Amino acid sequence: MSSVVLTGNTSGAITVAAPAVAGTNTLTLPASTGTLLTTAGSGASLTSIDRIGLGQTYTDVTASRAFATTYTNSTSAPIFVSMQPGTQVGSSFELTVAGNLAWVSNATASDTGNNPVGIVPAGATYLITKTAGTATIVSWRELR
């Protein structure tokens, strides 16, 4: 295994080592100044960057959700939204995220595959509109 040792100004050193496996890999650094990864002080450890799924749990928010009402993801990470209607037959829905159509269905005679799901970026608004039918919200869960 080959490596490059960067010796510190005072004491200590950082060793950049290639893995002991076959093949050629490239680690490209960004073309700007910044801190890539630290465990303390400035910068952020990769494990603490807000991203979907990390440290999140599925939460039942049915009681506080309604159709055609705009909500805002005020968390610092993307969330995942999933709504289960009472009946999927003859109903259709739209999921709008940040003003853009993210998911859409048409009225259907099938009883499956007609439940809106989607990811909402941090800070974005979202709403589910019932565009046809008489379906009610049976379950609305968010990974947040």
Add this chain to the structure above:
Amino acid sequence: MKTYKDSNNNIYAYEEDGSQDHLIGDKVEITQEEANLIIEAKQEKRYAALGYAEKRTMEYKPIAEQLDMQYHDVQDGTETWLDHVRSVKESHPKGDE
């Protein structure tokens, strides 16, 4: 959640704890009942704009239920399924946009 509407009657909901109050702007707080009325009115308007085919699709029973109708019709000599389809088609005639 606290419910608000904007000047275009779009409905918004914000956390009760005030953590999203900075997003309210010039929206007006309304009751959930008022929000429901606005939403229902929008849905009725949207339904009225649908074509006959979409309205029919909304009213047809689930496929599994229609298959069951057809089975019993064959078994019993009835026309339940035919009556159902005929009723939906007559409720929303072709060309009735």
